[in-house]
Amino acid sequence: MNETGTFEEEEELDYFSRLPESVIHHILSILPFNDVVRCSVLSKNWNRIWCNYPNIALEFRASRRPSHRRALLTFLDHIEGILEQCLFRKACIQKFQLHITFYSSLEEFAPNMDRWMGAAIERNVSELVLKFTYLCRPILYSIPQRVVVAHSLKVLEVAKCRFEDRFTCIELSNLQRLKLCWCQIVGENVLNKILSGCPKLEFLDLIDLYGLSLISISSNPRLKYFCIHGFRVTELKRIEIFAPVLETFKYALEHPCAIAVDTCTALKHLFFFNAHFSAHHLPIHYLLPKLLCIESLELFHLYDCEAKGQIKISSPCLRRLFFYFSRSFPGAIIDTPNLLELNLSVYGACNLDFKFSSWNVPKLEKVHLAFSVESFWTVYRAGLEGFLSKLHNYESLKLYIGSNNGHVRDMIMHEKPLEVLSSSLDEFLMNARPYSFVISSVREDDPLPSALFRSMPDTKLPVRLCLIFSSRQSIELLYKNLSKAEKLRFNTFELVSTQEIEHEMDSAWKSFIDTHSTGYHTATIIMGPKVNN
Structure with missing residues (x-):
């Protein structure tokens, strides 16, 4: 309030709006999107900031099961009205995130969905996130051609959609991150075509994809991270990876699947969950000596261990080793002279032939050993006390x-x-x-x-x-x-x-x-x- 008893002009009091617009956008990016929208009505300055704000994150949920076409159209009109404000009035956007929960199939929404995707791509979107939740037996939304030729895209995340073998061209020339969750791949070569069209891809997540028997990665020279996860995937029989700079590979499939990663000599981090332990499916003893950069190995809930004998871990490079066995522990023969951290958790039965004396870990610094009563007796008889007493930092245990x-x-x-x-x-x-x-x-x-x-x-x-x-x-x-x-x-x-x-x-x-x-x-x-x- 000034000397005359009136309030100063809004612009003089709005110190926040005086910040550089890039700083304001960064602050807004931390807020929930609904709060960002509410800010647009605070003042003219805030409305201008909102018009230039490049990130859009929307979630829609049908309030009830539509009983007729009118209800579907009402829901669609609701989405269209909001997108008119958030998307179509903007000249440029950076991130477009859309999550819709349906009680019905997406067939009637497909033309609108295609238009929304096209509008985002026309505005040079760099991060596109599509998530759909179906509360019925769905026909999945089929990703349109425009998405797979969007040169502006750097990040693409898609959940519960369909990729069909109808793309005339796939050119995602700037895509760096790709994440596909619970998607249907129609056509054996579709995924390989998509990956071949992403020459700059660095991070790849594939979660519960179905429709594939083979995944072959050979056209991504910059790929650094690859995670494949699926507890419902039964068709996949083989994974082949030829990626010269791949550093991290995470694998979590319940069904047997052969893995070929021995040409990925830059690998630093390996993670296997529910893998089938065998020379054909998971040849750890054959693989590790070839990985001259390997730093960490994590093995959780391996299958078929009992019939294959003790796990052999031999590597002069390995620094971190994690074991977690809730079913049974086949024992391990470990020759890792530069290992610094060991985490072993055993809650099932143990191989009675296992001996700690077979372990060569002279530089071990961090140790975490967890046992059930049943497994404790076996590891104790295997020389646990002697193993611990030889650690140079046993006083810290x-x-x-x-x-x-x-x-x-x-x-x-x-x-x-x-x-x-x-x-x-x-x-x-x-x-x-x-x-x-x-x-x-x-x-x-x-x-x-x-x-x-x-x-x-x-x-x-x-x-x-x-x-x-x-x-x-x-x-x-x-x-x-x-x-x-x-x-x-x-x-x-x-x-x-x-x-x-x-x-x-x-x-x-x-x-x-x-x-x-x-x-x-x-x-x-x-x-x-x-x-x-």
């Missing part, structure tokens, strides 16, 4: 034991796992029946390993974590870090004396704490779970 005790989850964290492992645990294991043993290199940013929670039933119970440490300062530091790190999982944190609550403990649990806390400081952190209103 911590032991975690987790158990359910009716109304509460009990955990123990011991600072010296080798002292515990050297004693007899038979009686404790038989009576307490803990669900998880974890031996891990503790980091301040992750004071409580997630493996303890992964094994828990999904119930909202409080957790009692008993600490057995050599100093009171270490207990207080962990309590401080834990209170910060676990705020999303727990609501309250309380540090109490273990003696105060020992009367509530199971006898086997109390006996273990008494036996292994001599000469140590003890305390218990009680963590209350978050309660959803």
